[in-house]
Structures are given as C-alpha cells and as structure tokens.
Amino acid sequence: MASSSSYQFGTALRDIRATAPLIHNIANLVVTNVTANALLALGASPAMVENAEEVAEIAAIAGAVVINLGTISSSWAAAMRLAAASAQQAGTPWMLDPVAVGALGYRTRLAVELLEAHPAVIRGNASEIMALAGQSAGGKGVDSLAASDAAIDAAKDLAHRYATVVTVSGAIDYVTDGRRLAGIGNGHPIMSRVTGMGCTASALTGAYLAVLDDPFDAAVQAMATMGVAGDIVMANGGAKIGPGSFQTAFLDALYHLDGAMIAALVKLT
Amino acid sequence: MASSSSYQFGTALRDIRATAPLIHNIANLVVTNVTANALLALGASPAMVENAEEVAEIAAIAGAVVINLGTISSSWAAAMRLAAASAQQAGTPWMLDPVAVGALGYRTRLAVELLEAHPAVIRGNASEIMALAGQSAGGKGVDSLAASDAAIDAAKDLAHRYATVVTVSGAIDYVTDGRRLAGIGNGHPIMSRVTGMGCTASALTGAYLAVLDDPFDAAVQAMATMGVAGDIVMANGGAKIGPGSFQTAFLDALYHLDGAMIAALVKLT
Amino acid sequence: MASSSSYQFGTALRDIRATAPLIHNIANLVVTNVTANALLALGASPAMVENAEEVAEIAAIAGAVVINLGTISSSWAAAMRLAAASAQQAGTPWMLDPVAVGALGYRTRLAVELLEAHPAVIRGNASEIMALAGQSAGGKGVDSLAASDAAIDAAKDLAHRYATVVTVSGAIDYVTDGRRLAGIGNGHPIMSRVTGMGCTASALTGAYLAVLDDPFDAAVQAMATMGVAGDIVMANGGAKIGPGSFQTAFLDALYHLDGAMIAALVKLT
Numbered sequence: 001m002a003s004s005s006s007y008q009f010g011t012a013l014r015d016i017r018a019t020a021p022l023i024h025n026i027a028n029l030v031v032t033n034v035t036a037n038a039l040l041a042l043g044a045s046p047a048m049v050e051n052a053e054e055v056a057e058i059a060a061i062a063g064a065v066v067i068n069l070g071t072i073s074s075s076w077a078a079a080m081r082l083a084a085a086s087a088q089q090a091g092t093p094w095m096l097d098p099v100a101v102g103a104l105g106y107r108t109r110l111a112v113e114l115l116e117a118h119p120a121v122i123r124g125n126a127s128e129i130m131a132l133a134g135q136s137a138g139g140k141g142v143d144s145l146a147a148s149d150a151a152i153d154a155a156k157d158l159a160h161r162y163a164t165v166v167t168v169s170g171a172i173d174y175v176t177d178g179r180r181l182a183g184i185g186n187g188h189p190i191m192s193r194v195t196g197m198g199c200t201a202s203a204l205t206g207a208y209l210a211v212l213d214d215p216f217d218a219a220v221q222a223m224a225t226m227g228v229a230g231d232i233v234m235a236n237g238g239a240k241i242g243p244g245s246f247q248t249a250f251l252d253a254l255y256h257l258d259g260a261m262i263a264a265l266v267k268l269t
Numbered sequence: 270m271a272s273s274s275s276y277q278f279g280t281a282l283r284d285i286r287a288t289a290p291l292i293h294n295i296a297n298l299v300v301t302n303v304t305a306n307a308l309l310a311l312g313a314s315p316a317m318v319e320n321a322e323e324v325a326e327i328a329a330i331a332g333a334v335v336i337n338l339g340t341i342s343s344s345w346a347a348a349m350r351l352a353a354a355s356a357q358q359a360g361t362p363w364m365l366d367p368v369a370v371g372a373l374g375y376r377t378r379l380a381v382e383l384l385e386a387h388p389a390v391i392r393g394n395a396s397e398i399m400a401l402a403g404q405s406a407g408g409k410g411v412d413s414l415a416a417s418d419a420a421i422d423a424a425k426d427l428a429h430r431y432a433t434v435v436t437v438s439g440a441i442d443y444v445t446d447g448r449r450l451a452g453i454g455n456g457h458p459i460m461s462r463v464t465g466m467g468c469t470a471s472a473l474t475g476a477y478l479a480v481l482d483d484p485f486d487a488a489v490q491a492m493a494t495m496g497v498a499g500d501i502v503m504a505n506g507g508a509k510i511g512p513g514s515f516q517t518a519f520l521d522a523l524y525h526l527d528g529a530m531i532a533a534l535v536k537l538t
Numbered sequence: 539m540a541s542s543s544s545y546q547f548g549t550a551l552r553d554i555r556a557t558a559p560l561i562h563n564i565a566n567l568v569v570t571n572v573t574a575n576a577l578l579a580l581g582a583s584p585a586m587v588e589n590a591e592e593v594a595e596i597a598a599i600a601g602a603v604v605i606n607l608g609t610i611s612s613s614w615a616a617a618m619r620l621a622a623a624s625a626q627q628a629g630t631p632w633m634l635d636p637v638a639v640g641a642l643g644y645r646t647r648l649a650v651e652l653l654e655a656h657p658a659v660i661r662g663n664a665s666e667i668m669a670l671a672g673q674s675a676g677g678k679g680v681d682s683l684a685a686s687d688a689a690i691d692a693a694k695d696l697a698h699r700y701a702t703v704v705t706v707s708g709a710i711d712y713v714t715d716g717r718r719l720a721g722i723g724n725g726h727p728i729m730s731r732v733t734g735m736g737c738t739a740s741a742l743t744g745a746y747l748a749v750l751d752d753p754f755d756a757a758v759q760a761m762a763t764m765g766v767a768g769d770i771v772m773a774n775g776g777a778k779i780g781p782g783s784f785q786t787a788f789l790d791a792l793y794h795l796d797g798a799m800i801a802a803l804v805k806l807t
Contacts, residue, residue: 031302033733037732040730040731050567071319103327106323243309244520247520342591342613373595462578463575510790512789512790516575
C-alpha cells in the first residue's frame with residue numbers, strides 16, 4: 001500500500017494548469033458536456049471529437065486520449081478503433097472506460113478488442129472490471145452490483161495480462177498495476193446519484209496521464225483529485241445539498257483545488 | 270376527476286428508491302444528461318442506450334422503456350422501432366414522447382408508426398398530442414401554441430384508439446386513459462424556459478411505470494412529482510431564481526422529495 | 539468605432555421576448571443542451587435539429603439558423619449543407635461557427651465550402667477566423683493560441699470577400715462587416731473555462747439576427763449581451779465563483795437581463 005508522501009500532488013496539477021494539455025475524448029452522449037467542463041475546470045484543454053474522419057488526426061497530437069464506451073454504434077466503434085490505433089502508433093497514452101461492459105454483449109466484445117491497442121489505464125466499476133477480466137459479476141446497465149474490493153483480483157489479473165494499470169471505482173477506489181495497489185477512500189455516496197462521475201474520473205485520469213510518466217501515479221492522483229473535490233463539496237454543502245448543487249459545486253471545487261489541499265485531505269490506504 | 274387520496278404517492282416513490290428500476294431511455298442529444306440525472310436524483314437507474322446494436326437487448330431486461338423523438342435520423346429511428354418491438358414482446362411497459370410531432374413531417378410519420386407497438390403512456394404538449402390524434406394544432410418547433418385543455422378531447426380520442434394513457438403537459442397537466450381524467454395544477458411558467466422539462470416528465474413517468482401496474486396511476490404520480498418539485502424550488506428560490514438555478518435546485522428537490530410532500534402539495538382536479 | 543448610443547439594445551431584446559423567434563441550431567454534442575438553455579433564457583425558441591431528414595424543412599421556417607461545426611461526421615456535414623442551402627433559398631439569415639477550423643483538415647474544408655451559401659455572420663476565436671481567411675495561426679483543438687486583435691485584418695478580409703459580418707471572440711470581442719469595426723470589452727477570463735461559451739455567443743447572435751435587419755448590429759448586440767451577462771455574474775459572485783456556479787448564474791443573468799442594463803454596462807470601443 002502507498003502512503004500520501006509517495007505522490008507529488010502539487011507538481012502534476014501545476015503542470016496541467018501550466019501546459020493545459022490537449023485531452024482528446026471520445027466521450028458519450030450523456031456526459032460529453034460534463035467531462036469537457038471538468039477538464040476545463042481542472043486546467044486541461046479538452047477536445048471532444050468522435051467522428052471517424054478526424055479521430056486519428058487529433059489522437060496523434062493530443063497529450064492523452066480517453067475512450068469511453070458509453071455511447072457506441074458501428075460508426076462510434078469504428079472511430080474508437082481508429083483513435084486507439086493512432087494513439088498507440090504515436091505513443092500517446094490512452095485510457096479505456098468500459099461503460100456497461102458485461103451488461104451488454106456488443107460493447108463487451110468491442111472492449112476486449114480495444115485492449116489489444118495497449119491502454120495505459122483502464123477505469124471502471126467492479127462489475128465492468130470483473131466482466132473485462134472474464135469473470136461474471138453481473139451489472140445493471142451502467143451501475144455495479146458488486147463492491148470495489150470484490151474486483152481487486154480481477155483488476156490485478158487484467159493489469160498483468162495487458163501490462164496496464166487498472167482503476168476500480170467504488171466506495172474505495174483501487175488502483176493497481178498488478179504489483180502495486182493503492183486505495184483512495186475519499187468521496188461520497190451522492191456521487192453515484194450524479195451521472196457521469198465515473199466518466200469524469202476517466203477524463204481526469206487522461207489529464208494526469210498527459211503530464212506524468214507513470215500511469216499508476218496518474219491514476220492515483222486522478223482518483224485523489226475526484227475524491228477530495230467531492231469531500232470539499234460535501235463539507236461546504238451540508239445536508240441541503242442534492243445531486244444538482246453537487247454537480248455545480250464539484251466543478252467549482254476542481255477549479256479552486258490545489259496540490260496542498262489534495263495532499264492534506266486524501267485518504268490513501 | 271380524481272382526488273389526492275386515490276393515489277399512494279409514498280408507496281411508489283419508496284419502491285423506486287428501494288429497487289432502483291433500470292429505465293432504458295432513447296433520449297435525445299439535448300436532454301440525455303438532464304433526464305439521466307433526474308432519474309438518478311429520483312432513485313431510478315437510467316440506461317441511455319440508442320444504438321441499434323444494443324437497444325433490443327436492454328429494452329427486454331429494463332423495468333420500463335422511454336422513447337423520445339427529440340433526436341431522430343434514419344439510424345435513431347431504426348433503434349426506436351427495435352426498442353419498441355422488443356419492449357412489446359418482453360412485456361416491458363414503454364412510453365412515447367412525441368417531441369415536435371406535427372411541426373415536422375418525418376417524425377410525425379414515425380410516431381404514428383410506433384403507436385402500433387402499444388405504448389403504455391404517451392406524453393406531449395397540446396400541439397404534439399393534437400397532431401398525433403390527427404388534428405391540426407400547429408406547433409413552433411418543440412413549443413406548443415395551444416393550451417393543454419384544448420387537447421383534452423384529442424387525448425381521450427388517442428387513449429381510446431390505442432388503449433393507452435395520454436398525458437398533456439401545460440399550465441395544467443392532464444392525464445387520461447379515455448375514461449378517467451386527472452388534472453395536476455402544480456408547476457411554474459419558468460419550467461418552459463428550461464430545456465428538457467417535458468422530456469424529464471416522460472423519463473419520470475418511465476420510473477413510475479416500472480413500479481406501478483396501472484399506467485394511469487404512474488402518469489399521474491409522475492406529473493405530480495414534477496409539479497411539486499417545481500413548486501418547492503420556486504418556494505425556496507424567490508424572485509432571484511432563473512432557469513439556471515432552477516435546473517440545479519430541481520434535481521436537489523427530486524432527491525429530497527418524499528411521498529408525504531407530494532401528497533400535501535399536489536393540486537389535483 | 540461605434541458608440542453605445544448607436545445601438546437600440548432594449549428594442550431588439552424586447553422583440554426577442556415578444557416574438558420568441560424560432561432559432562434552428564445544428565449545434566454539437568458538447569453544447570446542445572447549453573445553447574438551447576441560453577436561447578430559452580434569453581427568450582427565443584430553440585429547435586435543435588441536425589438530422590438530414592428534417593433540417594431543410596425547419597431551416598426554411600426558422601427566424602435564423604445557427605450552424606456549429608463542433609461535431610461533424612459525414613452525416614452531420616450533409617445536414618449542414620442542406621440546412622445552409624435551405625436557409626439561403628428561403629432568405630433565412632444563417633450564421634457559421636467554425637469550431638476548431640484550422641486545427642483539423644476535414645472541417646476546415648467543410649467550412650470553406652459552406653461559405654458559398656452566404657452566412658450573415660461568422661463567429662469564431664482568432665485561430666479559427668485566421669484559418670478561415672487562409673492565414674495559418676495555429677489552434678490547439680478548440681482553443682485559440684492567438685489574441686483576438688491579431689485576427690482583425692483576417693476578419694475584415696473575410697467580411698469583404700464573402701459580404702458577411704465576422705465576429706472574433708476574445709478578451710475583446712471584435713465585430714466587423716469589412717467597413718465598420720466594433721470592439722466589446724466585457725466578459726471575464728473564467729468564460730474560457732466553461733465549455734460552450736463561444737457556441738452560446740453564436741446561438742445568441744442567431745436570436746438577434748431573427749429580429750434585426752442589420753447583421754452587424756445583431757452581432758454587436760449578441761456579444762454585448764454575452765459580455766454584460768458575464769460581468770453581472772462575476773459582480774454578484776465574487777471570488778468564490780467557479781466554472782460550475784458561473785454556468786448556472788449565467789443562464790439566470792440572461793433571463794433577468796434587460797436593454798437598460800446592457801446599455802449601461804457595455805464597454806464599446
């Protein structure tokens with residue numbers, strides 16, 4: 001297990017704000033606005049491009065690429081294949097968010113296929129990660145039916161097999177590269193009542209991938225950023241807060257956050 | 270006309286929160302985030318899936334399906350046909366939101382075709398319901414040019430012909446199954462200055478359809494939920510409120526709402 | 539340079555609210571909700587229609603058409619061509635928002651092609667306007683790398699060549715018809731940390747185009763409306779504001795704005 005002092009929280013966030021890395025997202029119809037705003041609030045420069053005519057061009061020049069399976073059809077799937085291949089060829093780190101994999105057959109097959117293009121990080125909930133590792137966990141649409149610690153073995157297995165980093169989101173977020181394992185215990189249950197928080201975690205992981213060499217470090221810092229921002233919102237908002245005001249205040253928190261706040265508030269195990 | 274005591278407002282809402290029914294939405298590009306968030310705030314589990322490759326699979330396992338005509342093209346239309354057919358075959362209740370029907374020819378023909386797959390509820394504004402019933406009312410894009418009571422006869426006619434329940438949104442929301450008629454007088458004009466409130470009403474109707482056997486009851490409770498949540502926002506917000514803060518506070522209100530509040534505040538006629 | 543007294547700010551805004559002109563938008567996946575809400579908050583009636591089957595029909599009956607290149611694929615591009623041609627044939631004023639033109643080849647070629655259908659106004663950031671005028675300015679995805687005044691010559695050149703009005707967004711917004719030049723110095727840097735503010739400026743330009751005969755006047759009033767609304771939000775919000783609360787308060791400000799406030803606060807140069 002890692003300790004807070006292993007991570008230079010301030011440095012990476014300052015680098016994101018200083019260089020505003022271009023993060024190419026193939027997001028989905030539900031969250032494309034939300035994830036673009038989260039990246040802007042943090043200090044990155046999002047490009048939401050999902051058409052097959054342009055994805056290869058932008059994936060090659062981006063600081064990182066985030067491929068989210070939330071919306072897929074044959075044309076989106078084609079764009080995902082092109083973007084992943086272009087990122088791999090250009091050496092751009094890319095990450096995979098396997099939304100609802102396991103629950104639906106078409107996207108499960110697509111996700112397994114995309115793994116061959118070597119994502120730097122994979123982030124999903126327990127059901128998604130277990131399904132991607134070939135375990136049957138059951139998911140209900142996009143929501144997990146299993147707790148995050150149930151997926152730690154599956155995450156390690158995936159990380160080993162594909163030489164990648166795997167993040168399992170949940171009450172505790174786990175990050176592993178197969179060897180190292182970090183748990184981040186921040187955040188609040190209301191975050192599961194706001195659509196796109198998982199996709200936002202993936203987008204922020206993309207921002208950190210663009211400024212850090214170690215994908216494990218990037219994944220941990222992204223989840224710490226998410227969780228601490230959520231804690232700040234709940235600490236300021238009290239009992240009156242609901243999913244609407246949470247969403248608004250969360251973007252504000254990302255904007256005002258600095259490395260010292262993350263280092264002070266992160267609950268690493 | 271129905272009285273408030275006919276409805277068990279608390280029971281259905283508690284069931285939604287206890288079971289988190291999976292609501293499959295073919296929403297539209299404008300409101301897919303908004304309606305997903307409204308369903309999550311209420312306590313349901315939204316799945317926003319609109320690709321032809323997956324809609325039949327998810328419609329068959331969902332608690333209810335919501336088909337919204339806001340965004341249509343030949344590929345979306347194909348997905349709508351598949352989802353409606355799959356829901357009908359699986360016995361999943363589904364509802365139709367005929368956005369802008371009457372104003373545009375392509376979607377008007379599609380809506381009439383979808384009626385053959387027996388929606389449990391149809392919800393639209395007066396122009397849309399009158400157009401769907403074959404009356405010429407005129408609509409300006411997605412906004413109605415007629416008051417809701419002008420469409421009561423059209424609603425009853427549609428309900429009779431297709432053995433369905435019809436909701437007409439407006440200053441007063443009317444719900445009819447051809448025999449029964451309920452009016453819900455809650456809500457506020459500012460709701461017409463926030464995009465997607467009608468679509469949200471349809472999504473919440475889907476959530477109630479998943480836990481109630483009687484589609485008329487589900488439609489009434491959904492409109493009561495919408496209207497009472499709107500009233501709570503306006504009561505708390507005062508003159509300073511605008512469409513931005515309304516939207517945020519509305520999600521909070523859905524999250525904090527309980528059956529006793531609905532029963533106390535609903536204006537049934 | 540123009541003075542504030544040249545513009546009848548109150549009249550046009552009152553006309554928008556009195557007639558609620560139908561504004562047909564081919565927006566993009568990131569901002570379609572945001573721009574629809576901004577148009578509703580201002581008092582216009584947005585129709586977000588981007589499918590090839592319907593765009594010609596609605597462009598012909600709209601008060602103005604807004605074509606935004608944020609999301610393009612072969613099918614969206616086809617719809618854009620149809621909408622622009624239909625608007626031109628019907629005499630409906632239309633405007634072009636060349637999002638990320640210059641940064642990506644496919645959309646750059648499409649934008650140049652669409653210019654042949656005579657847009658009434660073109661609005662973009664400095665990089666986009668310079669690229670559209672054939673100058674190489676460099677852009678990073680959707681964000682400009684150049685200040686707005688660097689694009690004034692390119693804007694004048696474009697305006698001359700295509701007999702149109704060009705708006706360059708930036709710290710100062712410039713509007714020119716090749717002969718006249720106005721600068722609007724309102725607004726705040728935080729607006730570049732909220733996705734879709736540029737697209738919103740284009741949408742509001744559409745609303746003003748629907749009620750004013752002079753596209754130069756429409757473009758100036760739209761940018762004044764944007765900037766003054768932003769100033770009001772920042773004046774009320776103080777240091778605590780972030781991109782989330784800004785977005786919410788901005789819609790409220792558009793809703794409560796009147797012509798006297800714009801005339802009093804606009805910084806024209």
